Amino acid sequence: MKVSLNWLKEFADAPVDARExxxxxxxxxxxVDAMEVAGGDTIFELDVTTNRxxxxxxxxxxxxxxxxxxxxxxxxxxxxxxSAKATSSAFSISISDPDLCARYCGRYxxxxxxxxxxxxxxxxxxxxxxxxxxNVADISNYVMMELGxxxxxxxxxxxxGQEIIVRRAEIEERMTTLDxxxxxxxxxxxxxxxxxxxxxxxxxxxGSETEITAxxxxxxxxxxxxxxxxxxxxxxxxxxNTEASYRFERGADIEIAGYACDRAAALxxxxxxxxxxxxxxxxxxxxxxxxxxxxxxxxxxxxLGADVDNTIVENIFARLEFKSxxxxxxxxxxxxxxxxxxxxxxxxxxxxxxxHGFDKFPSTLPAWKGFGSSLPGEAEERRLRxxxxxxxxxxxxxxxxxxxxxxxxxxxxVDPVKFINPMTEDATTLxxxxxxxxxxxxxxxxNRGARDLQFYELSKVYSRAGERRELILCGCGSIRNQSVxxxxxxxxxxxxxxxxxxxxxxxxxxxxLGSENLPDYYHPGRSARFGAFAVFGEIHPEHLEAxxxxxxxxxxxxxxxxxxxxxxxxxxxxxxxxPAIRRDFSLLLxxxxxxxxxxxxxxxxxxxxxxRIEPFDRIETGSFPxxxxxxxxxxxxxxxERTLTDAExxxxxxxxxELLEQRLGAQxxx
Numbered sequence: 169m170k171v172s173l174n175w176l177k178e179f180a181d182a183p184v185d186a187r188e189x190x191x192x193x194x195x196x197x198x199x200v201d202a203m204e205v206a207g208g209d210t211i212f213e214l215d216v217t218t219n220r221x222x223x224x225x226x227x228x229x230x231x232x233x234x235x236x237x238x239x240x241x242x243x244x245x246x247x248x249x250x251s252a253k254a255t256s257s258a259f260s261i262s263i264s265d266p267d268l269c270a271r272y273c274g275r276y277x278x279x280x281x282x283x284x285x286x287x288x289x290x291x292x293x294x295x296x297x298x299x300x301x302x303n304v305a306d307i308s309n310y311v312m313m314e315l316g317x318x319x320x321x322x323x324x325x326x327x328x329g330q331e332i333i334v335r336r337a338e339i340e341e342r343m344t345t346l347d348x349x350x351x352x353x354x355x356x357x358x359x360x361x362x363x364x365x366x367x368x369x370x371x372x373x374x375g376s377e378t379e380i381t382a383x384x385x386x387x388x389x390x391x392x393x394x395x396x397x398x399x400x401x402x403x404x405x406x407x408x409n410t411e412a413s414y415r416f417e418r419g420a421d422i423e424i425a426g427y428a429c430d431r432a433a434a435l436x437x438x439x440x441x442x443x444x445x446x447x448x449x450x451x452x453x454x455x456x457x458x459x460x461x462x463x464x465x466x467x468x469x470x471x472l473g474a475d476v477d478n479t480i481v482e483n484i485f486a487r488l489e490f491k492s493x494x495x496x497x498x499x500x501x502x503x504x505x506x507x508x509x510x511x512x513x514x515x516x517x518x519x520x521x522x523x524h525g526f527d528k529f530p531s532t533l534p535a536w537k538g539f540g541s542s543l544p545g546e547a548e549e550r551r552l553r554x555x556x557x558x559x560x561x562x563x564x565x566x567x568x569x570x571x572x573x574x575x576x577x578x579x580x581x582v583d584p585v586k587f588i589n590p591m592t593e594d595a596t597t598l599x600x601x602x603x604x605x606x607x608x609x610x611x612x613x614x615n616r617g618a619r620d621l622q623f624y625e626l627s628k629v630y631s632r633a634g635e636r637r638e639l640i641l642c643g644c645g646s647i648r649n650q651s652v653x654x655x656x657x658x659x660x661x662x663x664x665x666x667x668x669x670x671x672x673x674x675x676x677x678x679x680x681l682g683s684e685n686l687p688d689y690y691h692p693g694r695s696a697r698f699g700a701f702a703v704f705g706e707i708h709p710e711h712l713e714a715x716x717x718x719x720x721x722x723x724x725x726x727x728x729x730x731x732x733x734x735x736x737x738x739x740x741x742x743x744x745x746x747p748a749i750r751r752d753f754s755l756l757l758x759x760x761x762x763x764x765x766x767x768x769x770x771x772x773x774x775x776x777x778x779x780r781i782e783p784f785d786r787i788e789t790g791s792f793p794x795x796x797x798x799x800x801x802x803x804x805x806x807x808x809e810r811t812l813t814d815a816e817x818x819x820x821x822x823x824x825x826e827l828l829e830q831r832l833g834a835q836x837x838x
Contacts, residue, residue: 337358
């Protein structure tokens with residue numbers, strides 16, 4: 169927001185130059201983003217936070233300057249000459265929805281002369297970025313920039329029935345606003361209406377049919393207070409952002425509405441002539457009661473890190489126009505209507521810190537109260553991240569928001585948590601799967617020339633049944649680039665299988681490989697699962713084609729909560745003292761027989777000395793029947809108690825071959 173230094177000086181004195189004043193304002197939270205010298209004036213560009221609507225005007229900023237330097241605050245002084253005729257005899261005001269409009273003030277001015285504004289008024293407005301229109305419209309903008317209260321002036325002769333009704337719009341009701349656009353309204357929109365039609369969008373913009381023109385002679389002046397949420401909703405729904413809505417939706421001062429109306433009427437009388445009817449019509453169904461915030465004395469050093477003298481605290485409150493009452497424990501502070509951001513003790517402490525000076529509080533560490541403790545599963549998650557980092561994966565974070573149609577593509581049965589008030593069409597629910605997010609990340613990288621990708625995400629997924637943590641891995645492109653020493657190799661299903669097995673083995677989740685109940689977004693011949701712990705494989709080309717991804721993509725979904733809850737405690741074992749013996753077998757098996765079946769039979773053979781089983785060769789065709797294939801495996805025997813004899817090993821060999829022949833029809837290849 170732009171403010172004029174010359175304008176500010178009318179309300180408060182600052183015994184420093186413009187540059188130093190800019191530093192002071194920044195130090196108290198009104199950051200000066202830019203300064204511009206123009207026509208003997210200095211214009212500050214202030215970054216006013218959303219919780220400080222009281223500083224969206226010159227009087228509010230001057231109040232802060234007054235508090236900083238301890239100089240008096242001079243509020244605008246004016247004289248209003250009223251006629252004998254009462255405003256209430258010429259106009260009536262009613263509020264149909266007091267929950268949306270807490271106060272509505274109106275004045276009636278007759279016999280005005282519309283024309284250009286005087287140069288001083290034009291210069292004031294143009295200095296802060298407001299275009300001059302005519303004297304009456306400019307005065308309403310001037311008072312808004314001066315006091316922070318938006319106003320609107322109607323051509324009173326265009327208002328039907330000499331009445332104003334504040335109500336909700338009717339279904340399919342329409343009106344044309346000052347920007348010339350006809351807008352469709354609905355009952356969620358609050359309007360200002362006359363006896364037959366809406367004439368303004370409350371707190372946003374007036375209507376074109378009742379605007380001030382060169383032919384206007386009688387003016388009805390509005391100064392009201394509207395519910396911030398209602399104005400915000402209307403402005404967003406209609407795609408409008410005006411100076412008035414900007415202030416109303418952040419919280420205007422309900423107490424200043426009548427004063428601002430009188431101030432504007434006096435200026436209109438001064439610059440446009442006319443007769444101001446006696447009295448302001450002030451419809452105020454439930455008068456605003458100021459809140460009271462309590463401050464405990466001992467919280468000042470505890471919260472701010474240093475003590476502040478009582479006199480300083482009370483002076484700060486007085487300069488900010490807070491009425492404070494001393495109590496046995498501290499103060500009870502009455503909060504004025506313009507400070508909508510003050511609600512509790514912490515807010516009062518912030519005011520003390522701002523105006524006493526942050527530089528007066530030493531940098532100290534909190535008192536040591538002992539060691540903290542890790543969250544449940546934190547050590548395991550750190551270990552998991554270390555493993556994945558060592559395997560070449562980079563961690564990513566994706567949005568938790570999604571939409572139901574996307575979720576249904578990756579979950580057969582989904583019951584998502586839906587947002588009551590979604591901000592965009594593609595963020596209407598919480599995600600039930602990590603797959604869409606990681607594929608979008610992959611797509612984003614591929615579109616920007618990255619081809620060899622490995623990343624993971626460890627995050628939450630949500631449903632109405634609750635939330636849980638999942639781990640997802642994704643790989644695409646080459647796992648090894650071509651060089652003079654070796655050829656390139658693409659990331660494959662088997663690389664992922666090894667990474668998933670490493671994770672399962674690390675946390676002691678023992679489970680066999682299977683291919684049942686695989687999600688349909690996986691390639692049916694290039695995917696598998698490890699029980700209820702993990703599912704992995706290549707994403708089906710149809711899903712990738714929809715995202716215009718023309719590369720093989722391997723994904724693994726791991727239920728990390730289930731793995732951690734089922735993990736077994738690792739047992740530390742000594743290195744065996746006795747040598748191991750390896751035996752190799754080349755088996756003829758029926759095509760279709762999986763290695764997993766061979767491994768399971770040997771592991772369940774009851775031979776405790778079997779230390780390791782590994783496949784090392786597979787031959788599909790050769791000097792054996794076409795219905796067979798050759799699988800070469802190695803079996804390592806080892807005892808922790810003694811050195812095995814040849815006779816014992818031969819007994820083990822015979823036992824294994826007999827079991828394989830009985831259950832799988834396996835034979836040794838000659």
